[in-house]
Each structure stands twice: as structure tokens, then as C-alpha cells.
Amino acid sequence: MKSTTTKTAALFAMALLPFALAAAITVDIDSPIKDQRKSRAGVGIGYSGALMELNSWKIFNQFFVKEPDKTWEIAKAGGYWTDRIYGSSQNWQNKMRLNYAKDAETKAKLAKELHDPKIYFDWCKKHGVRSLNVLECHSAITNYVTGASSKDVKDVKKGILDYVKWIVDNGYRDQIIGFELGNEPYFGSDPEDYAYRWSQIVPEIKRIFPEVDIGISVAEYREGDPDIAAVRRRSTAVDKWFEGGSYFGFQKVNQWSGRFIVASSNYLNHVSHVIYHFYGGNTADGLGPCGYQRIRHFAKAFPEVANKRVWVTEWRERSDEDCRCHQMFSSTLTKAHYILSSTAAEMFDCSSLHTATCLSGGFAIASGEGEWLVQWDPAGRSFRDPDNTGTPRIEVGPAGPMFRLYNEALQQHPLICAFGSWNGVKDPEKDWTGVCFYNATGRYEEWHCKNEEGPPPKSGGGPAWLVAVNPDRTSLNLLVCNSLHDPWKSTFVFPGYKIVGKKHYRTYSCKAENVQRHMIPGEESLAWEEEFDSDEDELTIKPYTIATINFKIEKAKDVVGLLADTFVAESESSNANTEKALSFFRKCGVGAILHAGGVAEKSEGGSLKDYAALISKVFTNSVPRQFHSLSVSDAGGKKGAEMEAVWKAASSALGAKHALYDTFEIGGVNFAVVPENPEKEKYEAVVLKALEKAKGKRVVVLQRRPVEGTTVKSSLFDAAETYSDGSSMKEFLSKHPNVIVLSGHVRSNPLDERSLWQGDYSAVAVGTLSSYREAYSGNSNNIATNNVVFLMHIFSDSISFSRYDLAQKKYLPVIWSLGIDTASAKDDVPPLKERSSPGFFNSNCQKVTISRNATDGIGINFQEASSSLAFPSTWRYRVELFAEKEGGVPFARKDVRGSWDLPGMFYEWSRKTRAKSISFSGAIFNELERVRAVITPESYFGELGKSLELNSLIPAPAKGWQKLWEGKIAAEESKGEWTAPLEKKLFAGCEKGLVSVVFTYAADADAYIDIVDAQGRSLNLGFTAVSAGVGTPLKYAFEFDKSLSESFSIKVKKTRAGDVKLNVLTVCRFGK
Incomplete structure (x- = not known):
């Protein structure tokens, strides 16, 4: 058995849980597309x-x-x-x-x-x-x-x-x-x-x-x-x-x-x-x-x-x-x-x-x-x-x-069942991976033709995948194309199913240096096939590889729906979310529903019967077994021993067949149920009874509240609710590490994995579907309605927990799997790796300023965003610049990559801030009077948070820029991609150092514009110029080191543009 010390260490590791799980891809194979x-x-x-x-x-x-x-x-x-x-x-x-x-x-x-x-x-x-x-x-x-x-x-x-x-x-x-x-x-x-x-x-x-x-x-x-x-x-x-x-x-x-x-x-x-x-x-x-x-x-x-x-x-x-x-x-x-x-x-x-x-x-x-x-x-x-x-x-x-x-x-x-690609795109009609790879293949041709030294250029592609399953759901195949220059590693999970045995790989690959070489008919192929088995949970697909991976899968023998805080009322509209949850349970074929209390808005007036009626409305043929942890509110305010007196009527109204303190079995797993504020002696007695039946295997306890000290937020809630068990129940549970507690009344956002799974003690917040009516100190975000419900899947040797978003109609990432036989089974609960929501700018981070930098560009300065109380910040943002006061298309953008710095532990996270400055090249700003900067926090899942904006005059430019030439030169256009040479006379007086070229672009569609040297090589300054129409020129600029080449050209790669006008306006140098 695990020692108390081991359990405490595991609990601390679980406090970091979401940071490890976002890499897993969740696929619902019961709802094929x-x-x-x-x-x-x-x-x-x-x-x-x-x-x-x-x-x-x-x-x-x-x-x-x-x-x-x-x-x-x-x-x-x-x-x-x-x-x-x-x-x-x-x-x-x-x-x-x-x-x-x-x-x-x-x-x-x-x-x-x-x-x-x-x-x-x-x-x-x-x-x-x-x-x-x-x-x-x-x-x-x-x-x-x-x-x-x-x-x-x-x-x-x-x-x-x-x-x-x-x-x-x-x-x-x-x-x-x-x-x-x-x-x-x-x-x-x-x-x-x-x-x-x-x-x-x-x-x-x-x-x-x-x-x-x-x-x-x-x-x-x-x-x-x-x-x-x-x-x-x-x-x-x-x-x-x-x-x-x-x-x-x-x-x-x-x-x-x-x-x-x-x-x-x-x-x-x-x-x-x-x-x-x-x-x-x-x-x-x-x-x-x-x-x-x-x-x-x-x-x-x-x-x-x-x-x-x-x-x-x-x-x-x-x-x-x-x-x-x-x-x-x-x-x-x-x-x-x-x-x-x-x-x-x-x-x-x-x-x-x-x-x-x-x-x-x-x-x-x-x-x-x-x-x-x-x-x-x-x-x-x-x-x-x-x-x-x-x-x-x-x-x-x-x-x-x-x-x-x-x-x-x-x-x-x-x-x-599902499609996906490396950047999180799930809609196959919106995936650009193949196009991006194809557009970038010219890099290989140039590398070959010029006999360049070093490794082949990096790919513009990435991995894309498709999941397909056989009709009886016993076998699943993952079809993959990895057009990236690096291996693709990922983990897939399938709610309601477990992977059995080894995965069978069939692959077709090519070396990077041969990807763009011709395979001559009649000669040996440059690509090769392989076939092998692997028992690694993480899938690995080599670079430039086609693959199919076969999984043998097993369907859960029992499905259990988990709920809490439904607060059913007489009004049908207020019960809509609960009805959605029950309908989802019916679709999944649940055989039992475990409710962690907070069933009805009020116990009198038949509200408990309203919940039972809602169950019967949804499950017209066969109602699942019902198990309830009686809450104080559902007991009409009764607590402790007084609950026994009201349970008979309450259980009859709810359709529950168990006692207030009782044991039961689902799919070979032993459960215990207790009411809110349980009496210590009765609590221990019923748990021990379940443990005796389980004979050393996993026991699940259903209760209204988490045991004090077993979850990160429970002490906050316990204080707010004036409830404390004095940690005595935690000491009892520490002696029985094969006990897992399901509890409600945690009132944290179920999208945050950290608040859901807290080690061997508790899987919390099993489905709070009500509006949050109190401002709990641990619930700073205070979302109005939760659309997430939980399922427990029971297999022959394990149980797993998954979450489903009723609004988005999809499973959320992360499935927690626990072995039933605790002596031999492996728990699949990896440490936290990624957060699931972006940070936000708190009251201390509302100021944004603009400044000039050393090379006469500008800096956008702000305080780094805070996070929610549950997470450290990702420090990940996108900073966009607009010429318009509102709306429009950004003419410049920088993505600020994140980090996993932990500025402090739990209470300090919300108060730590750091100054940040994002620099932009200076030439174009000499031509603008104002700029609007928009700073948006971003999660690692691509979800955007609330933005900060600055609409400001640009500080006067430094005196370091000197105008070398001013006038107007119209470039001659030709079909397809074309270049506008920058004549040497434009740079007279500057042999080296920083120069800027300001020009206007007007076209009937967007086009990609870059600056290239005498050999036609890009300086990697390119961008997509946005079209405002042939008659509306927009001003852009390039800033580069004159000493890089003898001459330069502006290169236009037209995508959909048919009519393009480009005019060079000024050329400047910085410094003497």
C-alpha cells in the first residue's frame, strides 16, 4: 500500500495537473461525422x-x-x-x-x-x-x-x-x-x-x-x-x-x-x-x-x-x-x-x-x-x-x-470520427496544412539547385490526422500525414473506450534530402515502408511520413453520469441545462446517475419531485439507477442526525433506493454514499464496509463536499461555508489510499483541470450546472452557468473520468484513468502541463504606453497579465498595430511566446506583474501620426482573452534618420510574381548601416511583398499587404542593413491580385 508520505507527494504533483494533459487529443468515436x-x-x-x-x-x-x-x-x-x-x-x-x-x-x-x-x-x-x-x-x-x-x-x-x-x-x-x-x-x-x-x-x-x-x-x-x-x-x-x-x-x-x-x-x-x-x-x-x-x-x-x-x-x-x-x-x-x-x-x-x-x-x-x-x-x-x-x-x-x-x-x-491538424483545426474544410507545405516546397528546389551546405530547409507543413473506427467499435485506425521536418508526438484518448494491447504501425517515409527529388520509373524508390508494433502510449510519427496506426479498443461495460448543483426549479426554462445533461447521459447509455447534492432550488413545494419528473421525461423507457448525497439545502436545512428523519421522504421523491449512509456496486466497483456534513463515526463505518466488500480494490465515495484539506480550494470554500471537519477525515482517508472521493459543491470552473482532479483523494466539481449565486473566494471568475458534465466509465480493470461540454457538444481534453486493482493497475493521471484558459489583465495591469526605441522604431509597453487564482500565467500574447482608430486590419503583428515561470505559489500568482516592451521596426512610423495598439492574452489552446488597447499619438522621431532621397518612382508590373528594382542612386551617400524604404501599395486583392538582395534571396522581412482597392494606396516600409548586398528589389508575389500599383516614396538612412 502507498504510504501517507507518498500520497502527499502525489497530491502536490496533481496540483500541477493541467500542464501535462493538453497534448492529448480527445476523440468521441460514438458520434461519427x-x-x-x-x-x-x-x-x-x-x-x-x-x-x-x-x-x-x-x-x-x-x-x-x-x-x-x-x-x-x-x-x-x-x-x-x-x-x-x-x-x-x-x-x-x-x-x-x-x-x-x-x-x-x-x-x-x-x-x-x-x-x-x-x-x-x-x-x-x-x-x-x-x-x-x-x-x-x-x-x-x-x-x-x-x-x-x-x-x-x-x-x-x-x-x-x-x-x-x-x-x-x-x-x-x-x-x-x-x-x-x-x-x-x-x-x-x-x-x-x-x-x-x-x-x-x-x-x-x-x-x-x-x-x-x-x-x-x-x-x-x-x-x-x-x-x-x-x-x-x-x-x-x-x-x-x-x-x-x-x-x-x-x-x-x-x-x-x-x-x-x-x-x-x-x-x-x-x-x-x-x-x-x-x-x-x-x-x-x-x-x-x-x-x-x-x-x-x-x-x-x-x-x-x-x-x-x-x-x-x-x-x-x-x-x-x-x-x-x-x-x-x-x-x-x-x-x-x-x-x-x-x-x-x-x-x-x-x-x-x-x-x-x-x-x-x-x-x-x-x-x-x-x-x-x-x-x-x-x-x-x-x-x-x-x-x-x-x-x-x-x-x-x-x-x-x-x-x-x-x-x-x-x-x-x-x-x-474526427479530423485534426497540428494547429488545432478540427474542420477539414479550414485546414491549410497541405497548402502551406506545397507552397514551401520551392525551398527544397532552391536548396538542391544551389547545392547549399547543411541540412535541408525546414518544411512549411505539419501533421494532419483522421480517426476512423469499425462498426462494432472494437478496432480504430488513425490515418496520419506528417509533412513536418520534425517528428510528431501526440497522445489520443477516446471517452468511453480504452486501448487494448499494442498499436500496429504501417508507415511510408522519405528522408528530408530526398523529399523533392524525382523518383524515376524503373529505378529504386527513394521512399520506404515499415510495419511494426508499439506499446508506447505516446504516438511518434517520423518526419515526412504517411502512417496508419491500428488500435484495438474496448468499450466500457458500464457508464455512470455525474451531477451536482442542478438546482431544479418549477420553471422549465431554468432546468434547460439539466435537461441537456440528462439527454446526453441517455445518448451515452448511462446505467446510473450519481448526484453530489444540490438537486433542487428548494426542498419544499415538490422541487425534488420536479427533478425526478425531469429524469422520467428524458428517460422514457428505462430510468437509470439513482444515487444521491443528500445536501443540507435538499434536506430543508437539516444537518447531521436530523437528516435521517427527512431522508425517507427525500429518497422517495428522488427515486433513490439506498440509505442515507450506504454501499452499492456498479460494474464490479464498490461505492459508498454519505450526506453533506457527515457524522465522523458513520462516515468511517460505511467507507470501511465498502472497503471490506472491495477486498483490496478501488472504492469510490460519493459525498456533497470534498474532505477538508484534500483539495486546493476546499479550505477556502469550507471557510466561506463555515464548515470544517478538523482534517480528521483526511487522516482517515490517508490510511486507505485505494479510496477515491467524488464530491460536488466546489464551484470552480470545470474547464480548469486543476480544480477537477486532486490526486488519490478526490475528483471534484462533478457537474455544477446551476448559476453561481455567491461570490466564493476561490471562484474569482464566477461564470454564470457551467455547461460541463462528467462521465465515469467502468472497464474490467479500470475506471476513467471524462468531461463533456454541452454548449460546444464535444468532449474536453484530458481523461483520468485509475486501475480498479490498486495493487497492480497503473493510474493514468499524468502531472499538470498546460493551462486551459488565457490569462487576464487585472487592475494593476491596465496601463499601456508607447515610446521610441534606439533605432527610431516604437515600443509598446505594458505590465504582463495576471492569471486566475488557479493557474500561473502563460505570459503569452499577440500585439497588433492598426492605423485606424477602430476596426480595420492590423498592419503589424507580433506573437509573444509564453513561458512556464511560476512567480509564486497559490496566493501570489494573482499579484505578480512584470514590465514588458514589444518593439516594432521604425521606418513606417515616421509617416504616421497615430497608432492603435491591441494587446491580447492567449492560451496555449489558442483561446483569446480580453484585450487592452492604446490609441495614441506616436512620439516624435529621433534626429538619427536622414533622408537620402525623396520622390516617386512607379514600378513596372509584369504578370505573375515580379520585382521592383531599387536603383543604386537611391542609396547615394550610404554604403552600409540601417536604411528604410517607404512605399505605397494599391491593388484589387492582397499580395505578399518582400525585400530581396541582388541574388533574389529574401531578407525575411516579407508580409501580406492588405488591399484597400486599386485607387486607395496604403503605405508600408522595409528597414534593413545596406551592407547585406550591392542592390535590392521589392518583390511582389501576387496571390489573387490582378491590378497592382507600387510606388517608392522615400529612402532614409539612420545615423551618420
Whole structure:
């Protein structure tokens, strides 16, 4: 058994508890965000294009006639469970000509050109490959013998319906995800005529194949979209769509979709999906939040399709002419980020990488004629195959293993439970991790090209993850992409479940120096796979790694709801929060509710029965077992021995079946219950009785108040409530370390972990749902209503506690786990590591001042914020500067990193302050009269506290600055990114030392601006310049050391900016 000394040490460690637990990620696997079983696509992670589409009889014959099993081994290794067949009905009609040939000569000729489509469809059926089929309504074969075709809609309709009927008759229903009505029809067709043709066909498709999904393509492009650029380069016929400028062009393409949807109104009820094609991994392109926004924007503009689900049937971070660039592991990481976010996105059912048959990352196919297949190249180049054997062959590309790992994980775990990324983003539609990584890959190229010494540059990415679980909740898979240069370490917890046994890792990694190197088809891969088991609680994912981690999990055999201070009244509105808590308990399947007192607002007038009635209202079928620690208020003010007299009536009203002092058992765990202000002898007797039943295992005591001296705040509350047990009960508990006390009436914010878990003695504040009516000294924040409730989960060998926020509808971080067998079980209660709320500026920290610094910049000076009584301050802030008196966008910002200094113990934390000064570069302030500074405390979870503001005149500049040049030079603009050289004459009179360049920027959108040296290298002074419109120039400045280079330029990297005006105004130097 643990000694008293050990217990005291553990209690002190628990006082620091929240600082260790914030790293754990909490996932509710009982509330999945998506069920992939509901989609015909299933997992739906696959390829656009199909291996059967290759216009080569030689390749098809080798892959699907001679070596179909070998082909599947390679296809499986590349994750080929979903494909997309272009022109499927026309393709089928053409191949069916082989079956209609009448003479032997024609049949022999066609046999060298065509193959029976059943070969490929049977291969797919055997291996569980599902297909999206693209149908085209432009023409159809009308004579299978001669190959003659017709554009008449009646003939097209017959051709398509013959194909659909062939699918159904041959038993391929389950292989068809759905039919896509044309591939990118918005490039050139008439929308009204196109809609009319499909209106004649779609209802008949649904008559033959009722359960099949049908999707329509829409365009939601932006100016400069890579997809439009690629189409224009390949087809001069598209140029007429872009007459009058590119802006008009992409708007015209987008308008096609609106006209098509309006014209399709008579059959939209048959359409289940809207289809998008996304190309480009940059900030404004489709493979990131901007792509999701475009989908939402279109749905908002056209409510007719707002409830349709989404297929992205073509996507890639670069367009088709750059397919060689997809032979890098960096491309695989970018793809993995998009797959994780799109798989978690609620609206998505399928995403198809373009394309399976070229060098886009999934596979590499050698023609057998001396080249590797590419889709298209603007210079007509091929990719030579020096190892040509004369026989077609296929191998897995750099992205193939990632497709396999993710597919195999999700095939067994179709319930998507959660998505997340390194910066706390939980919404997959708002995660920029993949975009940031892709945008930063140029660093690697520069490092390689310049043969720079030292380690490779740091990544711009980070880890992202997705949690999926199997239907019976016995197995869970974590899918990860870590595009960061450092390992990612984290811990996951799953309320109501425990991890059993070792975790199984499957990883796919690449060394940092090889991330941006090409993997040449036919040569050894630069990436490698590993598979291993680990029993470490903390997960570790290596840098630049794709991973799936399988957990075996066990569901709690009993769930217990914990409440306190519900203060139910006759008014239904005042009971709303309690009803929410009970409804949550019902959803979780609680079998018992433990209430730590404060049930009703007043004991007389039937309020206790009102609580019982509320229980019956929520639990209509079966009411959970009820256990109550009778409070003085619920006993009508009675205390001590007088409580026995009122308990009979109170227990009847509450539906409780136990005595005032009693023992009971839930799920093999022994409990004791006592009233508020328990009599010492009775308290000890009932606890000893429970201990005897437990036979050395854990005992849980339910009581109204924490035992004096066992919690940090209990002495404060005890003093405020004029209650004290003289520490005698603490001495008793010290002799029985396997006792855990659940108590209420602590009135501290349950978001603060420190007040919840206090070592072996007590888990406190088990669910105060009432308004706080008294100003307790330990409750300085005094929040009005608490939305947090507690659950206890009982397993075969342990119990755990978790918190759920009723307002945010999510579990909060941190789960405390305790072994039931105290002699052998390990308690999972790590020491405190992080706080859960930001600091605040107390009455001593309200003054903010501004001053000039040595180099004529400015300093924002303030006193560091205090913390709540429960925590030391994190000393973490963001300081923003605004030119406007109110509102606006900050033109400068600094994030002040935090520390874990403990200025003093409990009482001193609220009184310790320290002076702080944050400096900003000086050049721009010479041009401003006033500035508004906003200082905001920030928690380590990103939660912002209440800000301090300063709106002040800027002190006069020092005399150290001398103007070298003043005038106005307009920079010449060119397309894309461009530079404005700063002529040497502007710096005449200054060879070295600090200089400033003040300039104005006016544009129709934001752009990134930086200062670069003679070699084009950044001085790392860049920022995003905010657009106020072409006619509204905003003033900015750079301040840098002149001796760094012979010459300098201002570099503009336009994101969405189309019209930019930049003017240099002044150049100054500091000092003599």
C-alpha cells in the first residue's frame, strides 16, 4: 500500500495537473461525422481514368488477358480500388463491335484492336474495384458492323441505355458507383441543349438502374485557374470562350453551370451528386480551403443543388502538363493532406486523382515500345524507357503506397470520427496544412539547385490526422500525414473506450534530402515502408511520413453520469441545462446517475419531485439507477442526525433506493454514499464496509463536499461555508489510499483541470450546472452557468473520468484513468502541463504606453497579465498595430511566446506583474501620426482573452534618420510574381548601416511583398499587404542593413491580385 508520505507527494504533483494533459487529443468515436457505408463509393479514394482505357491492345492484352493476377498485385499495391472510366458508354459500344463482326477477316482485324469489355469488368468484380462511369451524350454508334455513328438524341439515348442494361444484366451493379453526365461539358457545349439531351436519358437510366447515383459537372473556377490554363494550351477551339480577356473567360465558363442547372430542373430530382474538378495546390486553388469555399459558394448561389453530395472526379496539385513533377515524395505528402481533409469533409463521397494511366504519382506504365506513358506534354516529349523489354509493364508510383495504406485502413474502419491538424483545426474544410507545405516546397528546389551546405530547409507543413473506427467499435485506425521536418508526438484518448494491447504501425517515409527529388520509373524508390508494433502510449510519427496506426479498443461495460448543483426549479426554462445533461447521459447509455447534492432550488413545494419528473421525461423507457448525497439545502436545512428523519421522504421523491449512509456496486466497483456534513463515526463505518466488500480494490465515495484539506480550494470554500471537519477525515482517508472521493459543491470552473482532479483523494466539481449565486473566494471568475458534465466509465480493470461540454457538444481534453486493482493497475493521471484558459489583465495591469526605441522604431509597453487564482500565467500574447482608430486590419503583428515561470505559489500568482516592451521596426512610423495598439492574452489552446488597447499619438522621431532621397518612382508590373528594382542612386551617400524604404501599395486583392538582395534571396522581412482597392494606396516600409548586398528589389508575389500599383516614396538612412 502507498504510504501517507507518498500520497502527499502525489497530491502536490496533481496540483500541477493541467500542464501535462493538453497534448492529448480527445476523440468521441460514438458520434461519427461520416459513415462511408452510406455511399456507393465506399472509401471512395481512387483514380480518375482506368487501366482498361489505354488505347493499346498490346497493353490491355498483357495486363488483363495474359497476367491479370500479377496486374492486380501491382494495382492493389497502388491502392486501385476506385477508378473512373471516361466515355464509358462510347468505349463499350466501340469494343462491342468485336462481338458483332460477321466475317472472319473483320473479326480478326478487330481482335487486334479491341477487347471484350467483360474481361475488365469481371476483373474489377473479382477484386472489389468500383467505378465511376462518365457518360457522353454527343454521339453513339448506330451500326456495330460498320462503326457508323449518329448525334441524334434518340440514337444516343439507345446507346447509353443499352450500356446500362448490359451492366445490370451481367451483374455489375455493385461495381458502379454512379454515372457522371459528361466530362467537363462546360468547355464548349451549349448548356440548354446539353440539359435537354440528358432530360431524355436520365429518367430512363433510373428506371433500369434505380439505386445508381448520378452526378452533374459544374464549373466554379477563379481567374488564373491551372485547369483553365491547361485546357487553353491543349485546345485552340476553347479560345473563343476567352475572348475579351481571361477574366471574362472564366466567368463565362462559370455561368455555363448556372444556365445548365436551371435548364435541368425537370430531372434534378434524379441527380444525387455535384461534380467538381480541382487543379492546383496553391493558396487560392482547389486543393485547400479555397476549394471547399467554392463548393459552398456555388451551393449558396444555386439552392437547387445545395443538398447534393460531392464527387471530385479529377484533382491534382499541378495540372496535366506537369505530370513528371508528381514523381516526388513532396507531391505524395500534398496528396495525402488533401485525401485526409476530403475524406473527412461531410459533403464528399469520392475523390479521384487524375489520372491512373500517366505519371501522376499512382502508377507508371511502360508501353513496351520504349517509353513511359504520359498524358500530354506541351512540347510533345515522351518519357524514355531505357529498360524497354518489348513487353508492357506497370509499377507503383510514389503516391501508390499512400493510396493503399489509406484505403486498407478505411475499408475496415468506415466510420469517420474526427479530423485534426497540428494547429488545432478540427474542420477539414479550414485546414491549410497541405497548402502551406506545397507552397514551401520551392525551398527544397532552391536548396538542391544551389547545392547549399547543411541540412535541408525546414518544411512549411505539419501533421494532419483522421480517426476512423469499425462498426462494432472494437478496432480504430488513425490515418496520419506528417509533412513536418520534425517528428510528431501526440497522445489520443477516446471517452468511453480504452486501448487494448499494442498499436500496429504501417508507415511510408522519405528522408528530408530526398523529399523533392524525382523518383524515376524503373529505378529504386527513394521512399520506404515499415510495419511494426508499439506499446508506447505516446504516438511518434517520423518526419515526412504517411502512417496508419491500428488500435484495438474496448468499450466500457458500464457508464455512470455525474451531477451536482442542478438546482431544479418549477420553471422549465431554468432546468434547460439539466435537461441537456440528462439527454446526453441517455445518448451515452448511462446505467446510473450519481448526484453530489444540490438537486433542487428548494426542498419544499415538490422541487425534488420536479427533478425526478425531469429524469422520467428524458428517460422514457428505462430510468437509470439513482444515487444521491443528500445536501443540507435538499434536506430543508437539516444537518447531521436530523437528516435521517427527512431522508425517507427525500429518497422517495428522488427515486433513490439506498440509505442515507450506504454501499452499492456498479460494474464490479464498490461505492459508498454519505450526506453533506457527515457524522465522523458513520462516515468511517460505511467507507470501511465498502472497503471490506472491495477486498483490496478501488472504492469510490460519493459525498456533497470534498474532505477538508484534500483539495486546493476546499479550505477556502469550507471557510466561506463555515464548515470544517478538523482534517480528521483526511487522516482517515490517508490510511486507505485505494479510496477515491467524488464530491460536488466546489464551484470552480470545470474547464480548469486543476480544480477537477486532486490526486488519490478526490475528483471534484462533478457537474455544477446551476448559476453561481455567491461570490466564493476561490471562484474569482464566477461564470454564470457551467455547461460541463462528467462521465465515469467502468472497464474490467479500470475506471476513467471524462468531461463533456454541452454548449460546444464535444468532449474536453484530458481523461483520468485509475486501475480498479490498486495493487497492480497503473493510474493514468499524468502531472499538470498546460493551462486551459488565457490569462487576464487585472487592475494593476491596465496601463499601456508607447515610446521610441534606439533605432527610431516604437515600443509598446505594458505590465504582463495576471492569471486566475488557479493557474500561473502563460505570459503569452499577440500585439497588433492598426492605423485606424477602430476596426480595420492590423498592419503589424507580433506573437509573444509564453513561458512556464511560476512567480509564486497559490496566493501570489494573482499579484505578480512584470514590465514588458514589444518593439516594432521604425521606418513606417515616421509617416504616421497615430497608432492603435491591441494587446491580447492567449492560451496555449489558442483561446483569446480580453484585450487592452492604446490609441495614441506616436512620439516624435529621433534626429538619427536622414533622408537620402525623396520622390516617386512607379514600378513596372509584369504578370505573375515580379520585382521592383531599387536603383543604386537611391542609396547615394550610404554604403552600409540601417536604411528604410517607404512605399505605397494599391491593388484589387492582397499580395505578399518582400525585400530581396541582388541574388533574389529574401531578407525575411516579407508580409501580406492588405488591399484597400486599386485607387486607395496604403503605405508600408522595409528597414534593413545596406551592407547585406550591392542592390535590392521589392518583390511582389501576387496571390489573387490582378491590378497592382507600387510606388517608392522615400529612402532614409539612420545615423551618420
